[in-house]
Amino acid sequence: xxxxxxxxxxxxxxxxxxxxxxxxxxxxxxxxxxxxxxxxxxxxxxxxxxxxxxxxxxxxxxxxxxxxxxxxxxxxxxxxxxxxxxxxxxxxxxxxxxxxxxxxxxxxxxxxxxxxxxxxxxxxxxxxxxxxxxxxxxxxxxxxxxxxxxxxxxxxxxxxxxxxxxxxxxxxxxxxxxxxxxxxxxxxxxxxxxxxxxxxxxxxxxxxxxxxxxxxxxxxxxxxxxxxxxxxxxxxxxxxxxxxxxxxxxxxxxxxxxxxxxxxxxxxxxxxxxxxxxxxxxxxxxxxxxxxxxxxxxxxxxxxxxxxxxxxxxxxxxxxxxxxxxxxxxxxxxxxxxxxxxxxxxxxxxxxxxxxxxxxxxxxxxxxxxxxxxxxxxxxxxxxxxxxxxxxxxxxxxxxxxxxxxxxxxxxxxxxxxxxxxxxxxxxxxxxxxxxxxxxxxxxxxxxxxxxxxxxxxxxxxxxxxxxxxxxxxxxxxxxxxxxxxxxxxxxx
Amino acid sequence: xxxxxxxxxxxxxxxxxxxxxxxxxxxxxxxxxxxxxxxxxxxxxxxxxxxxxxxxxxxxxxxxxxxxxxxxxxxxxxxxxxxxxxxxxxxxxxxxxxxxxxxxxxxxxxxxxxxxxxxxxxxxxxxxxxxxxxxxxxxxxxxxxxxxxxxxxxxxxxxxxxxxxxxxxxxxxxxxxxxxxxxxxxxxxxxxxxxxxxxxxxxxxxxxxxxxxxxxxxxxxxxxxxxxxxxxxxxxxxxxxxxxxxxxxxxxxxxxxxxxxxxxxxxxxxxxxxxxxxxxxxxxxxxxxxxxxxxxxxxxxxxxxxxxxxxxxxxxxxxxxxxxxxxxxxxxxxxxxxxxxxxxxxxxxxx
Numbered sequence: 001x002x003x004x005x006x007x008x009x010x011x012x013x014x015x016x017x018x019x020x021x022x023x024x025x026x027x028x029x030x031x032x033x034x035x036x037x038x039x040x041x042x043x044x045x046x047x048x049x050x051x052x053x054x055x056x057x058x059x060x061x062x063x064x065x066x067x068x069x070x071x072x073x074x075x076x077x078x079x080x081x082x083x084x085x086x087x088x089x090x091x092x093x094x095x096x097x098x099x100x101x102x103x104x105x106x107x108x109x110x111x112x113x114x115x116x117x118x119x120x121x122x123x124x125x126x127x128x129x130x131x132x133x134x135x136x137x138x139x140x141x142x143x144x145x146x147x148x149x150x151x152x153x154x155x156x157x158x159x160x161x162x163x164x165x166x167x168x169x170x171x172x173x174x175x176x177x178x179x180x181x182x183x184x185x186x187x188x189x190x191x192x193x194x195x196x197x198x199x200x201x202x203x204x205x206x207x208x209x210x211x212x213x214x215x216x217x218x219x220x221x222x223x224x225x226x227x228x229x230x231x232x233x234x235x236x237x238x239x240x241x242x243x244x245x246x247x248x249x250x251x252x253x254x255x256x257x258x259x260x261x262x263x264x265x266x267x268x269x270x271x272x273x274x275x276x277x278x279x280x281x282x283x284x285x286x287x288x289x290x291x292x293x294x295x296x297x298x299x300x301x302x303x304x305x306x307x308x309x310x311x312x313x314x315x316x317x318x319x320x321x322x323x324x325x326x327x328x329x330x331x332x333x334x335x336x337x338x339x340x341x342x343x344x345x346x347x348x349x350x351x352x353x354x355x356x357x358x359x360x361x362x363x364x365x366x367x368x369x370x371x372x373x374x375x376x377x378x379x380x381x382x383x384x385x386x387x388x389x390x391x392x393x394x395x396x397x398x399x400x401x402x403x404x405x406x407x408x409x410x411x412x413x414x415x416x417x418x419x420x421x422x423x424x425x426x427x428x429x430x431x432x433x434x435x436x437x438x439x440x441x442x443x444x445x446x447x448x449x450x451x452x453x454x455x456x457x458x459x460x461x462x463x464x465x466x467x468x469x470x471x472x473x474x475x476x477x478x479x480x481x482x483x484x485x486x487x488x489x490x491x492x493x
Numbered sequence: 494x495x496x497x498x499x500x501x502x503x504x505x506x507x508x509x510x511x512x513x514x515x516x517x518x519x520x521x522x523x524x525x526x527x528x529x530x531x532x533x534x535x536x537x538x539x540x541x542x543x544x545x546x547x548x549x550x551x552x553x554x555x556x557x558x559x560x561x562x563x564x565x566x567x568x569x570x571x572x573x574x575x576x577x578x579x580x581x582x583x584x585x586x587x588x589x590x591x592x593x594x595x596x597x598x599x600x601x602x603x604x605x606x607x608x609x610x611x612x613x614x615x616x617x618x619x620x621x622x623x624x625x626x627x628x629x630x631x632x633x634x635x636x637x638x639x640x641x642x643x644x645x646x647x648x649x650x651x652x653x654x655x656x657x658x659x660x661x662x663x664x665x666x667x668x669x670x671x672x673x674x675x676x677x678x679x680x681x682x683x684x685x686x687x688x689x690x691x692x693x694x695x696x697x698x699x700x701x702x703x704x705x706x707x708x709x710x711x712x713x714x715x716x717x718x719x720x721x722x723x724x725x726x727x728x729x730x731x732x733x734x735x736x737x738x739x740x741x742x743x744x745x746x747x748x749x750x751x752x753x754x755x756x757x758x759x760x761x762x763x764x765x766x767x768x769x770x771x772x773x774x775x776x777x778x779x780x781x782x783x784x785x786x787x788x789x790x791x792x793x794x795x796x797x798x799x800x801x802x803x804x805x806x807x808x809x810x811x812x813x814x815x816x817x818x819x820x821x822x823x824x825x826x827x828x829x830x831x832x833x834x835x836x837x838x839x840x841x842x843x844x
Contacts, residue, residue, distance in 0.1 A: 296729070319732075339722035341722055341789050341790060350730040351731050353712040354712070357711075357712045360713060361706075404730065
């Protein structure tokens, strides 16, 4: 593909991508979160249409108007979220959408035989075609997914972080399968954050940054880790971070001790003092979101304690966490934070309804006044406390969520991806707001996929990788390079 | 190998949703559309439908339709299902559904008219029967609520089970016989009138008014709408979603208890066939009233109008000697028409 551009309204997700994949090679795509990897895959899979640029397939320019067109060409995609139907059998999943049939009746026996053949070719004859997919392990499901791609005579299989759900042994088996299919001249685009894997399975590497290919077709075995990290980093940041204010050497406001959740994260301990911002840096899926959700009581930690201002918070209860003075701006603003069809005022007062309750009756004037005051001071536009929250832009919606906790008055504020989908102007305002809060003695925890943001915003940084804390230190002693280094050099799977 | 890092340009990370769009489109849209898609406009449509029905009633029924007596008959007939519909509005507003209301009404009516209950009522006071009906209703609602909120059973399934079980229990208790109410005090009180208005109609009005205040003017109503609109957001704002959901079903169970008392007074009986298909009538009234089945938006005025529309329709049809089967077909058509209209309005409202 040459010079592919994909624009979303207002955002250029891909701004010039060049990528050439040869037959039978494993071509690795590397890039930070938001670099455009997912969008690129979706363009190739026919889910999104490119706005500019050309895709050539075996020497001919092709359009990829829809997923069916891509499949017909022989491009198959294994998405990060496995797209198998749990309730159907292995054979049914493999032939989903192109079941062998005669006169409208599906040929189940034919399908079973063909499925068994494919699985045997992949070196996994132990997976029986009549098993329900839901009963299989994650690793076996990956194999089924790959068999499905092969059943459609795929010549190019795109794999989006296939190893994320596999353990070390399973990854080895999976690689054996990849070698098997590339030996048959099938090409693979392999996406992973784990450099060791790329070294082991990859032939060539292309690095994406800010929706562009910064370097393409480097040798996967010999290119140095230093070079790869340097290529991925250095995203130019145009936002200005407010100056840090000195943190008063007070007792910690938030203290987390040995917090663990089975299968999600282990042994997390840290403290946040009043007026301090602690940033959690890590990749998507590293356990960051799960950590803040457990602190907030939205999920129950298996062990460990959360202490706010010297008092232990009852675990696994959001109301208890809120009562203790913790607030959370969750990762997914629209599905987790806002009642979209409700007014701004109703959204802002949601965590403080008791404040406006007079013997159960709602003091609506007081509510509107309080909401308007906050909307004014946060400069939320367009104006109007009775406007539906869905009509606002991402940045303004985020301010509304912040206003909710400002109204409540928090001692500890947890911010999960506070600037995702937020434009540059609103970003700076949100950064400023966070500093204003810390000046008032609030303890803040920030989670972000954007390493420069974590570094710029925080006083101290915890680097999370493989579901635990890998590094802890002052933000000004770290740079993006160092953080990525810690993340990527973590345990190999 | 050397790489020129300065080549990388910054992303044009404008916001995906432009800030000015909503304002502009609102300005471009006429004020009329805004009004019609607002709550007042939706209710206006229902009022128009009701007026239309009344005109048809006058044209076809003449004097027989347009009399105070007939108007009170309509209100009296609508009052029982009206009370259930008010409760149903809350459950639907909270993104739930309850199919068991008719069966709960039957069980309440049977339990409150057993020989044991009636003997106790004769010994103490007829209000014993009222308390029994309310307690049984609230109890059934509690079971529904616990199963749905804490047992995480889908509301459709949990209340379907209650539908079967409650009516079955009613049949067992009543041994499939109709139990006559011998307590004159009970029948006289609820069957009477105050200043010409039947007590049943006054009760419906009172329940509807209380429901309106609860939905629109209390923190309880606000929490209900938040949970219906986005349960996860409500949970992460510290609202006790499970407990609140349970309350909603108890509230509806209580409404069923009240409805059972009213039905007992109207028919002077308690029987396991009371309230048959109330669930469908109540859901239909709530939905054509403008409450979203997906939760988060509710209107009690709409529900009351929905009840009146259906009751008036039945009345007009009965006066014209059309059988119940024809009525059922017409009801079905009205439900579809109302929902299609709602969707249309919702779309103009959101784009």
